[in-house]
Amino acid sequence: MKILVFNGSPKKEQSDTMHITRSFLEGMKETAPQEIKIINVIDSHIEYCTGCFSCMKNGGKCIHDDDMRSILEEILESDLLVFSFPLYCYGMPAPLKALLDRTLPLSSMAMHKVGDRYEHVGQADFSRLSYLMICGCGFPNSTHNFEPAVAQFKLCFPNSRTIITVPESPMFNAPEADVVTKPRLELVRNAGKGYAINRTIDDILLKEICSPMIPEETYASIVNGGGR
Numbered sequence: 001m002k003i004l005v006f007n008g009s010p011k012k013e014q015s016d017t018m019h020i021t022r023s024f025l026e027g028m029k030e031t032a033p034q035e036i037k038i039i040n041v042i043d044s045h046i047e048y049c050t051g052c053f054s055c056m057k058n059g060g061k062c063i064h065d066d067d068m069r070s071i072l073e074e075i076l077e078s079d080l081l082v083f084s085f086p087l088y089c090y091g092m093p094a095p096l097k098a099l100l101d102r103t104l105p106l107s108s109m110a111m112h113k114v115g116d117r118y119e120h121v122g123q124a125d126f127s128r129l130s131y132l133m134i135c136g137c138g139f140p141n142s143t144h145n146f147e148p149a150v151a152q153f154k155l156c157f158p159n160s161r162t163i164i165t166v167p168e169s170p171m172f173n174a175p176e177a178d179v180v181t182k183p184r185l186e187l188v189r190n191a192g193k194g195y196a197i198n199r200t201i202d203d204i205l206l207k208e209i210c211s212p213m214i215p216e217e218t219y220a221s222i223v224n225g226g227g228r
Helices: 016-031 068-077 094-101 147-156 169-173 175-198 203-209 216-223
Strands: 002-007 035-040 080-086 107-114 117-122 130-136 161-166
Touching: 002 016, 002 068, 016 080, 016 130, 016 161, 016 169, 016 175, 130 147, 147 161, 161 175, 161 203, 169 175, 175 203
Parallel strands: 002 035, 002 080, 080 130, 130 161
Antiparallel strands: 107 117
């Protein structure tokens, strides 16, 4: 499988969320060989979309001549797109959002109705693509935190998508938290194994992965300085 990973964290390799993503990919590689490329989005030259729609009218050609041209080519050559990012203001960091906006050349101005809503007709065939969102946040719970990012991802990728959200993710960069983070990363690795085979994650396993690693009150106390 050809996997393209968009690391949306400005921290790049030091990202809390990338600990989760790497474990998932390791699980996939244990099942079968995988061709993986990771793009640190912060390092890419990606201009903001101006909403001129030139790309949707001129066969996908954008007015900007930047790194998105090669990124779009890589997207169309991939089997799985992984969006790995920390939660920023209940959404994705700005550099990753800019990249997502600039995928507009894959669509045309024409619309068709799919279910209860209208979608743009594609200018390219990316029907074989699957999509994975892996998002971590610094809050101690998932409820009332990840919902906006999840909703956006579901609307952008209504088919063949999987979503992993993990609260308390700063603990993955804290060696003293290994007693709880290592077992959680092992669960993520197992999820990667299953995904490589079935393109899905067992519901019970996913629920466990997305749950707090330590009691919410304990985590909040540590973050607030009460556990030091």
